[in-house]
Amino acid sequence: MAARSENMAVIIGNLTRDPELRHTPQGHAVVGFGVATNRQWTTSEGEKREDTQFHEITAWNRLAEICDEFLTKGRKVYIKGRLRTRNWDDESGTRHYRTEIVAEDMIILDSRRAQSRRAEVSADKGSGSEGSESPAEEKVDPKDMPF
Numbered sequence: 001m002a003a004r005s006e007n008m009a010v011i012i013g014n015l016t017r018d019p020e021l022r023h024t025p026q027g028h029a030v031v032g033f034g035v036a037t038n039r040q041w042t043t044s045e046g047e048k049r050e051d052t053q054f055h056e057i058t059a060w061n062r063l064a065e066i067c068d069e070f071l072t073k074g075r076k077v078y079i080k081g082r083l084r085t086r087n088w089d090d091e092s093g094t095r096h097y098r099t100e101i102v103a104e105d106m107i108i109l110d111s112r113r114a115q116s117r118r119a120e121v122s123a124d125k126g127s128g129s130e131g132s133e134s135p136a137e138e139k140v141d142p143k144d145m146p147f
Contacts, residue, residue: 013037021068031064
């Protein structure tokens, strides 16, 4: 009997930049954006500490379009997905690695009222119906990724 394994990441944080929507040569939508998560604790000496982690998020197909339409820098989101590490060699032969969360689910956690205040400052991206499809993924050369 094969051993079970699981690759799942769940984060709640704030977008660090607006989503960047692109399309693959085959016409599949793919979006990339960053999310920051914060952790606070008190040391045994009573000193307050804080740590911020930055996560790269990729979403595909309909979920990518929804993220592009509804998310903007600063919005609070729940992201569930799986970890994926890509690697590639640049022109000088140096190996690069990038670990990202491939989103399978996204929930906006802040209110539309908070979003409308942000929209006064930034351009409106439109509206539409929310929904989620399981993102189908294709093999893409990491050097061709738009982010």
